[in-house]
Amino acid sequence: MSGGVDSSVAAALLVARGHEVVGATLKLWGGPSDSGCCSVADVEDARRVAQQLGIEHHVFNLTEEFERRVVDPYVEEHARGRTPNPCIECNRSIKFDRLLGRSERLGFDRLATGHHARVTAEPAGGHGGGGTGGRPGWRLRRGTDAGKDQSYVLSMLGQEALGRVLFPVGDLTKEEVRRYARRLGLRTAAKPDSQDVCFIGRAEGRHGFLSRRLDLHPAVLVDGGGRSVGSVDAVELVTVGQRRGMGHGTDGRRRYVTRVDVPGRTVTLGSATEALHSSVLLAAPTLSWVDTPIAPGAPAVAQVSAHGRPVPCTVHRDDAGVVVRFELPQRPVAPGQTVALYDARDPDAVVGAGIAS
Amino acid sequence: MSVGLVYLDHAATSPLRPGVATAMDEARAGVLGNPSGSHPAAQRARRLLEEARDEVAAFLGRDPGDVVFCSGGTEAANLAVFGTVGAAEGAGEAGEVLWSAVEHPAVREAVHAVQAAGAGARELPVGEEGALDVGALSEALTERTTLVAVMTANNETGVVQPLGAVVAAVRRRAPQAAVFTDAVQAAPWLDLAEVAAGADLVALSAHKLGGPVGVGALAVSPRVGLVARQVGGGQERERRSGTQDVVGAVGLAAAVRLAAAERAAVGARVARLRDELRRGLLSAVRGLWVTVPDGVEVLPGHLHLCVPGADREEVLVALGREGVCVSGGSSCASGALEPSYVLAAMGVERKVADGSLRFTLGPATTEAHVARALEVVPAVVERLRRTV
Numbered sequence: 001m002s003g004g005v006d007s008s009v010a011a012a013l014l015v016a017r018g019h020e021v022v023g024a025t026l027k028l029w030g031g032p033s034d035s036g037c038c039s040v041a042d043v044e045d046a047r048r049v050a051q052q053l054g055i056e057h058h059v060f061n062l063t064e065e066f067e068r069r070v071v072d073p074y075v076e077e078h079a080r081g082r083t084p085n086p087c088i089e090c091n092r093s094i095k096f097d098r099l100l101g102r103s104e105r106l107g108f109d110r111l112a113t114g115h116h117a118r119v120t121a122e123p124a125g126g127h128g129g130g131g132t133g134g135r136p137g138w139r140l141r142r143g144t145d146a147g148k149d150q151s152y153v154l155s156m157l158g159q160e161a162l163g164r165v166l167f168p169v170g171d172l173t174k175e176e177v178r179r180y181a182r183r184l185g186l187r188t189a190a191k192p193d194s195q196d197v198c199f200i201g202r203a204e205g206r207h208g209f210l211s212r213r214l215d216l217h218p219a220v221l222v223d224g225g226g227r228s229v230g231s232v233d234a235v236e237l238v239t240v241g242q243r244r245g246m247g248h249g250t251d252g253r254r255r256y257v258t259r260v261d262v263p264g265r266t267v268t269l270g271s272a273t274e275a276l277h278s279s280v281l282l283a284a285p286t287l288s289w290v291d292t293p294i295a296p297g298a299p300a301v302a303q304v305s306a307h308g309r310p311v312p313c314t315v316h317r318d319d320a321g322v323v324v325r326f327e328l329p330q331r332p333v334a335p336g337q338t339v340a341l342y343d344a345r346d347p348d349a350v351v352g353a354g355i356a357s
Numbered sequence: 358m359s360v361g362l363v364y365l366d367h368a369a370t371s372p373l374r375p376g377v378a379t380a381m382d383e384a385r386a387g388v389l390g391n392p393s394g395s396h397p398a399a400q401r402a403r404r405l406l407e408e409a410r411d412e413v414a415a416f417l418g419r420d421p422g423d424v425v426f427c428s429g430g431t432e433a434a435n436l437a438v439f440g441t442v443g444a445a446e447g448a449g450e451a452g453e454v455l456w457s458a459v460e461h462p463a464v465r466e467a468v469h470a471v472q473a474a475g476a477g478a479r480e481l482p483v484g485e486e487g488a489l490d491v492g493a494l495s496e497a498l499t500e501r502t503t504l505v506a507v508m509t510a511n512n513e514t515g516v517v518q519p520l521g522a523v524v525a526a527v528r529r530r531a532p533q534a535a536v537f538t539d540a541v542q543a544a545p546w547l548d549l550a551e552v553a554a555g556a557d558l559v560a561l562s563a564h565k566l567g568g569p570v571g572v573g574a575l576a577v578s579p580r581v582g583l584v585a586r587q588v589g590g591g592q593e594r595e596r597r598s599g600t601q602d603v604v605g606a607v608g609l610a611a612a613v614r615l616a617a618a619e620r621a622a623v624g625a626r627v628a629r630l631r632d633e634l635r636r637g638l639l640s641a642v643r644g645l646w647v648t649v650p651d652g653v654e655v656l657p658g659h660l661h662l663c664v665p666g667a668d669r670e671e672v673l674v675a676l677g678r679e680g681v682c683v684s685g686g687s688s689c690a691s692g693a694l695e696p697s698y699v700l701a702a703m704g705v706e707r708k709v710a711d712g713s714l715r716f717t718l719g720p721a722t723t724e725a726h727v728a729r730a731l732e733v734v735p736a737v738v739e740r741l742r743r744t745v
Contacts, residue, residue, distance in 0.1 A: 022674075027693035043691040056677070060670055061693035105741055106674055 001025050001050065001057070003042025006114030006169050008049040008188045009177045013168040014112055015053050022108070023050035023057040026099065028066040028090070029199040049186050060102070062094055069093040071199060075213045078236045081262035082336030085153075085306075086197055092156050100161060110166045116143030117151045118170035119162050137291050138162035140350040142342075145173040152306050155340035155353035156288045207237055219265040223249070224258075229269065235260065238267050241275055241332035256331075276329035280304075282339055282354025284321035289352035294322075299344035300351060302326065304333045310342060322354055360725040363681045363733075367565075367658055367719030368512055368542060373608075374567035374720070380611035381569065384604045391600055393590060402603045409603075409610035416613040417559055417576050418550025425575045425593045426606050430541040430562030431463040433575035436586050436597065437537040437558040438467035438506065442476050443584030445503040452503025452534075453477035457489045457518070458702035459511050462687060464539055465698075468506065477501070486653045487516035487703045491526060498530040505536050509543035509553055513686060513699045513715060514649050515659025517543070524555030535581045541565055541573075545616045545719075546624055546656045557581045561613075563605065567720065568612030572605030619720065627718050628657035634716060634727045635660050641735035648705065648713065658718040663705065666742035667712035670694055675737045681730055684715040712742075 001007045001023040014021045025046040043059055050057035070089045077084040095113065103111040118141040137159055142149040157165070169177050181189035196202060200209045210216060211234070219235035220228050230247065232238055238260050246255040246269055256275035259268035287293075294300060296317045301310045302324050312327040324339055333339060333356040343349040364372070384405050390398030392406045407421070414421040427433055438454070445452045456468050458480050472478040479497055482490050489507055498505075505527050510517045520538055527536050537558035540549050545566050553559050559576040563569055577583055577596065589598030638660075639645055648661040664672070669685035676683055686697045700710040716730070 025691075027689070027691050030689075040691045043693075047692070058670075058674055059688075059691050059693040061689075061695065063693075102668075102671060106671060106678075 001046035002114065002194070003039075003045040003188065003191075004114060004194060005181050005186070005188045005191055006116065006177055006193075007046070008114070008186050009172075009180050010112050010114040010166075010168040011050065011055065012053055012180065012184055012186065014166070015055060021053070021055045021112075023047075023053075023055050024099070025057070025059050026066075026094065027059055027061045027063055028070075028094065030063050031199065045188050045191065049188055052184070052186060060099070062098060065098060066090070066094055075210060077336050078210055079214055079262075081236060081238075081260050083239050083334040084336040085338050086199075087306075088153050088156065088338050091153055096154075096157055096161050096165070100164060104164070110164055112166035112168060114169055115150045115154060115167050116145055116148040116170055116174075117141065117154050117167045118143060119165060119167060140290050141170075141348045142350075143167070143170040147307075148174045150306075151350050152303050152308075152338070152340045155290075155338065155350045157290070158288060159291055162290070207234060210234075210236065217262075217265055219261075219267050221246070221267050221269055224268070224270050224274065232267060235262050235265055235267060239334040241277075241334065258332075273329075275332060277326075277332040278329045279323050279325040280333040280339060281318060281320055281357045282322045282324060283357040286355035286357075287322060287352065288354070290350050294341065294351050300324075301342040301344055301347050303340045303342065304330070304337060304356075310347065312344070313341075315341060321357065360723075360729045361680070363726045363729045365716045365718060365722070365726065365730060366682045366684050367722070368515075368715065368717035369684055370564045370570065371545070371567045371719045372721060373564075373569060374612065374615060376615050377568050377608050377611040381604050381608045384607040389603060392603060393592065393600065406601055406603045406606055409606035412610035412614055413561070413574050413606075414576075416549065416617055417561075418554060419559075419576050420579075422594070423576050423578060425577055425596045426601050426609075427573055427575060427593075427597050428571055428602075429573040430461075430539070430560055430565070431573075432586075433541075433560035433562070433573045434461065434463035434537075434539055435467050436575050436583070437560060437577075438464060438471060438504065439586055440583035440596075441504045441535050441537070441558070441581060442471045444582035446476070447584060448582065450503065451475075451477070451501075453479060453499070453501050454504045454506065455479050455481055455494060455497050455502055455534075456504075456506040457481050457483060457508065459483050459487065459489075459513075459516075459699045460506060460508055461512055461539055461541070464506050464508070464537075476503075481507075483702050485704050486650050487511060487514045487648075487699070488653065489518050489523065491519055491522045494523060495526045495530060498527060498534070500531065500533065502527075502531040502534040505531070505534050506539070507536070508539040508541075509547065509549070509559075510540075510656050511699060512542040513697060514661045514703075515542075515656040515717070516649055517547070517654040517656065520552060520556065528555070535578070543656065544613070546620065546658070548617075548620065561609070563609040563612055566609075566612035566616050569605050569608040572602050572609050574609065623720050624657045627720070627722060630722055630724065630727050631658060631660050631716075631718050633724075634718070634730060637727070637731040638662065638734060641731065642738050646709065648700070648703070658722075660716040660718075662714050662716070663709045664712040664714065664738050664742060665709055667738055668741065668743075669712055669714060671741050672712075672714060672737060675741060676733065679733045679737065681733050684717070686713060686715065 025043045047057045074086045120139045122139050142151045216234035221230040242257040255269040258270040258275045294315050302313045303310045313324050316323045337356045340353045341351045388398045390402045392403040410421045414424050507523045535557040538556040539560045541562040557578040562573040646663040673685050685694050689695050
């Protein structure tokens with residue numbers, strides 16, 4: 001229970017269905033936070049909702065683990081010019097690892113969250129292109145409300161975790177969630193969704209946060225011919241494919257980052273088309289599959305950001321991992337970003353995920 | 358027959374005693390005016406307040422005029438620290454605060470705050486047994502020392518601090534300094550008139566004694582200059598403005614009266630039950646570690662243990678679901694447990710401290726409670742621990 005309306009209603013639905021429910025809020029970040037996720041005010045909101053639902057509420061202090069497994073890697077990745085998604089890391093190592101383990105040890109049957117996603121039980125005889133591979137198993141699917149779907153940030157989950165989680169609001173639209181909360185008189189009914197990374201305040205931003213933990217280095221902006229055309233304050237914050245802050249070329253058209261060389265402190269700019277990539281390599285150690293790995297050469301649908309447009313692709317084996325070949329060239333996927341793969345024949349269903357190398 | 362909730366967290370709060378509730382109900386009956394008025398209703402309120410003050414003063418072995426009623430232990434601690442430092446600064450003396458590493462957050466944070474505002478402050482170490490290193494205190498005392506803050510007994514471990522030695526050292530080496538003792542945790546169990554006799558400032562909290570939450574007192578020696586934290590109508594001899602909580606003061610007085618009357622008998626009975634719990638847990642749980650070494654004086658109701666391999670957050674949830682209420686340590690603003698700085702000051706390894714549990718028994722604790730705890734705790738601990 002993060003203190004948001006989704007987890008509030010998730011708890012409420014489970015209580016209504018007659019389950020024995022205990023609410024837990026995670027204290028993850030001890031520093032300043034205005035994201036609306038898990039600050040003291042949010043803990044109080046979650047606690048109050050739990051009281052309104054008549055269930056026990058606990059606050060678990062996982063700040064040290066969060067620092068070690070989410071924040072430190074976030075900083076280190078940036079030092080290497082990579083762009084990680086800390087919310088995915090938090091799901092992977094904190095919520096669906098540490099917390100899931102704790103719920104099991106305490107004797108609970110399931111861990112539920114307010115994510116907009118669905119888990120379905122699939123009978124044997126599933127699709128050949130990936131997924132349950134013909135055996136009965138669990139499928140992770142997009143939430144009913146396409147605009148709020150969070151399957152992307154859950155795409156690393158496998159059978160073991162999926163068999164122990166519940167996503168009660170995955171079947172509802174956001175409007176239905178809020179309506180349910182209003183009907184129950186929950187104080188979080190009208191609370192705005194948290195938008196930003198929970199440990200980075202709006203005022204300081206990513207730059208401010210990282211500058212306090214890392215030396216950030218200026219870099220030269222060069223065009224395709226190697227001529228210097230400007231500079232940036234922090235090469236570690238520049239993402240390949242980035243348009244923001246890169247201005248226009250002499251031809252009057254927007255410029256895009258085509259290459260970032262962190263040690264060489266150089267950012268290469270090009271046109272929109274020059275910046276497009278036709279594939280991305282997902283490093284082998286970062287790959288996860290909902291069930292069986294996708295067959296080599298199989299078609300899939302790739303989503304490269306939390307609310308990005310899904311794009312058709314084919315997935316191929318490589319020594320270093322898996323290569324996702326887009327049907328049409330795309331804005332590049334920054335190293336460190338997660339690519340979620342969906343079943344080409346059942347595009348709501350997640351097949352697996354990996355991190356761009 | 359069910360024993361009901363097994364409440365073993367008296368150090369956090371001790372349930373309202375029936376004798377206290379009765380006294381408060383009597384005070385509430387009829388019209389109770391504002392003690393600062395002059396008409397019959399005010400006179401009645403004033404009389405009840407001053408009778409309560411007399412009672413609290415007697416409990417502490419002090420003059421009634423030295424007793425300042427306030428909203429609780431935290432306010433009393435804040436008034437002691439900010440009040441004395443403020444008075445010293447007002448007199449043009451940039452002094453220094455010496456304080457123990459195991460003070461309650463109310464004292465700790467107050468000292469941090471005056472430090473942030475420019476006052477000097479030095480934290481004094483405790484030994485492995487959790488008692489103040491008086492030698493370190495002696496060395497730190499100078500002619501610039503303004504305030505020495507050492508609690509009477511620690512809230513986490515129950516360890517009784519060497520207050521007598523502290524007072525003696527301060528009188529000898531820094532006679533200008535004031536000694537403040539947070540007696541909140543010790544009050545139900547020790548004769549403060551004796552134990553805290555030499556202290557200049559003594560803090561009390563009603564609800565640790567089975568009195569109501571929301572009222573406490575700070576005893577202030579006449580020689581100590583104090584700047585008020587809360588100003589207004591000038592109540593409590595200008596030391597703490599605001600209409601006094603007369604009913605609360607009556608409750609505090611009833612609580613200290615009962616505590617003093619029963620101290621010997623209840624102390625002995627609770628210590629016996631605590632020792633039974635201790636013996637039972639030591640024999641039932643492998644590798645269990647009693648945090649405070651044998652031979653160190655600990656309050657009768659306190660039992661602080663460390664269970665290597667256990668995660669106290671999980672143990673607390675599991676015990677709670679079995680109806681056993683114990684504590685894992687201090688919480689932060691959000692209600693989550695924080696790593697214990699008290700255990701760190703005692704040199705307890707973090708991994709071990711993460712498995713710490715505090716049981717505190719009180720006047721209402723019975724044999725049945727202890728028996729039930731001995732049924733539940735070992736099983737929970739065994740189920741949840743991951744390494745021996």
